[in-house]
Amino acid sequence: MAMSPKLEFRQSQSLVMTPQLMQAIKLLQFSNLELTAYVEAELERNPLLERASEEGMPESAERAEAGDSAGESGADKSGGESPDTGEWMASDMEPSRADMESRMDADLANVFPDDVPSGQMAPGGGAAGGSASSSYTEWSGGERGEDYNPEAFLAAETTLADHLEAQLSVAETDQTRRLIGLYLIGLIDETGYLTADLDKVAEQLSVSRAEVDDVLALIQTFEPSGVGARSLSECLALQLREKDRYDPAMQALVENLELLARHDRNALRRVCGVDAADIADMIQEIRRLDPKPGLVIGSGVVHPLVPDVYVRPGRDGTWLVELNSETLPRVLVNQSYHATVAKASLSAEEKSFLSECLQSASWLTRSLDQRARTILKVASEIVRQQDGFLLHGVRHLRPLNLRMVADAIGMHESTVSRVTSNKYISTPRGVVEMKFFFSSAISASGGGEAHSAEAVRHRIRTLIENESAEDVLSDDTLVQKLKADGIDIARRTVAKYRESMNIPSSVQRRREKLSQRNA
Template sequence: MALAPRLELRQGQSLVMTPQLQQAIKLLQLSNLELAEYVEQELERNPLLEAATGDPAERIGADEDHGEREPVVTSETSLSLSEDGPLPGRDGDLDTDYDNVYADESRSDAQNDAAAAQGPTSSDWQNVKSGSGGSGDGEFSFEATLTREATLAEHLTDQMNMALKTPGDRMIGAYLIDQVNEAGYITADLADVADRLGTEIEDVEAVLQVLQTFEPTGVCARNLKECLALQLAERNRLDPAMKIFLDHLELFAKRDFEQLMKLTGADREDIASMVDDIRLCNPKPGLAFGGEPMVPVVPDVFVRARADGSWAVEINSETLPRVLVNQQYYAEVSKLSGDASAKAYISECLNNANWLVKSLDQRARTILKVASEIVRQQDAFLVHGIQHLKPLNLKTIAEAISMHESTVSRVTANKYIATPRGIFEMKYFFTSAIASSEGGAAHSAEAVRHRIKELIDVERPDAVLSDDNIVDILKSQGVDIARRTVAKYREALNIPSSVQRRREKKAYA
């Protein structure tokens, strides 16, 4: 077969994602913290973008008068709907304004601006002079410099500097302290530590023994058994029987006290005393010290009940970054710049800035649209509780609001919704369906898990429910479920088996 050049015409279809479309999709699945970080990076990169501050209504009015910037108006939006009312914007066009969408009026800062214009008052100067310590004598307060609690590593390091004298021991001790996790346990293997530091394992073990004498008692242990042993030894409760008990903690977890009595040679009263001593110990002594601050969950959407029985769904404006496009700066730079590359650069910055504003607007509207439909679908849950949570999937929401399932999946990822029943991740409302034994509506898997937990919580010590008993009860209530499914849900709830629960209830009867 001869090879020769030739021309061919082919027609086909393909999906091409522009960089702007990729950016919009990326913004859609970001959490509020990730979105704020992304916008900060764009503000540093793009000279035409500015962070909007102050009252939104005043800012919009000022921008219209001077024609300097384009305001972002989607940072405060809300939507009111009832269970039977139509969902606005079902055509899927994100650029179309919703019906019943109104701007959230913010409080005016006129009083603050007037106070700032008058300058500091005598009371202000007095507060500055007195400082945050509250002494009023003008002296520096060291307490004002405290911003956080001491961490576990800092606490151990202070004790190590007092207990260890030689530089070699301090180097080993510092390395071991770096290997202590937040619970207070050593996570590294001592042989690996000795090999990495180029020393003998006996030296590492000697330093570890010193570290295990530090406060809080039980810190720097290598496992739970060693942690409990250190605390029991301090209270003079680490006798031979207790050592055997600690060697078989798995039997204690199973509440197999009969086997523990055989191994330790103790009677039931002594075993109960050992259990009480162990319960006085702290299995995670390191958690008593300050660590990384906990970041609270900030909801992206608020849902509140109205007097007429409907639900008001509102975007949390505090989680939405407010950015403006400085059109005046763009006009000035375009006039003064004669370089073609500079004009191309500033034009690209303008396009990127406008697209970012549009993407943020679309993101807010899409989240509001999806959240509104979720509230519509799960109205019974909001009114009556978890027993009335309906089975729901992404396809149902996507079809109701004329969007693709992947878009709904991105919207519900890492987003939280505040309801009268608490703050939930949007993914929480999507649960699989369990068929009804009576041919009626299907039951939500989450509601069934909650029902299983309720049944086990109220069971009597002399009538512990097995998985088969739970299946029979649920079927009598109209839930068609298999025994293995009950076992899977029970294990997911960290509920032990009926045998272990029976042992535990007998032990504490």
């Protein structure tokens, strides 16, 4: 068979990931710290980008107005007179959206759909005023002060909170208990002590005090030894227990530190029931312990999680959802500087560089705006879906997945996934990660509304915590009690959830309870 050359034309569609599209996707999934570091790098690289002040005017324009030559810069003045109109971001000199899309071979609408806010959410799940869509509050980027240091975010030093959260993610698989743990870690100061009122913590999270105590006991087993203590005595006791040196005599010494502070060794000998040599050895052992264990991890102050979105109840019973402006670096395009440079005699290479800088700056400002709107829209839908959690606590979490949110707001699942990555919401129940609100569904008996898997886990743990040594609940009994509560669940699912929460079997629990009672 003879071989001959042949020319064919084929038409096909494919998605081309331009650098601008990749940048927009990266911006969407960045945390607030990563976003700040990225924008700071762009400000250093692109001469047409300016950090906006609180009045919406670039810092260079403010400096020009403050100097003697302010009257000579008519372009700067005209740009700063109406900061709310966005003249710095969109002027006659800036390329139009269609022009940008043509040059970059990219469609901005494919990255983030335009969102039109309307209505206001009601806690009941609907929208106030008859509108079916959720609303958001007007937002603006926060001003970074002169003391702002981007190197603080680029440093690789691990903080105490990071160290504890990493251990918590390994030691605890239950999402509810992990939420409690993250909340407690946020309350631990840089020295490693927890000074919060645990009753108030339990009330705010709508969980039992026993659950909070149990999670705190887990945190107190983490490194560094002694972390999570509520007093110096407890801190020393935790370290002594780890060394297996917390005998009755040492316990008496730790409980009477005021005598040690007064150097009253005679009283200490009587309290501890030991002789002078033993009390001297015990004191030396106490002195080798660390009274501030948190300081060994990092040297900076431990900060709690910074939320990206705030949720608070409104006066009319709705939920108000707004962005945290402090996490939104605001940048503008300095059209005046571009116009001045463009008038100069430039080479072809310089003109190309200037055009690239203008396009990149315009794209970044638009991407940051769309990023904020997209985060707010996703957060608003999550709040609408999970209003039961905000009102009544963890037990009232509803089944929710990415597709449900994506379909409700007209976005793709991948967009919702990126939005919820590394983002946190400040709610009346504490600061929680957006992904916490997503949970699989457990069918309801009688055809009722399905239950969240996290709510079912919480119910299983509550039932087991309230059992007695004489009435330890087997997995079959748990199934019956859950079905009585309207939760249709299989025995193997109960066993899987129990094992994921590191809860032993009913036989092991009965042995442990009997041994503790007989001890």
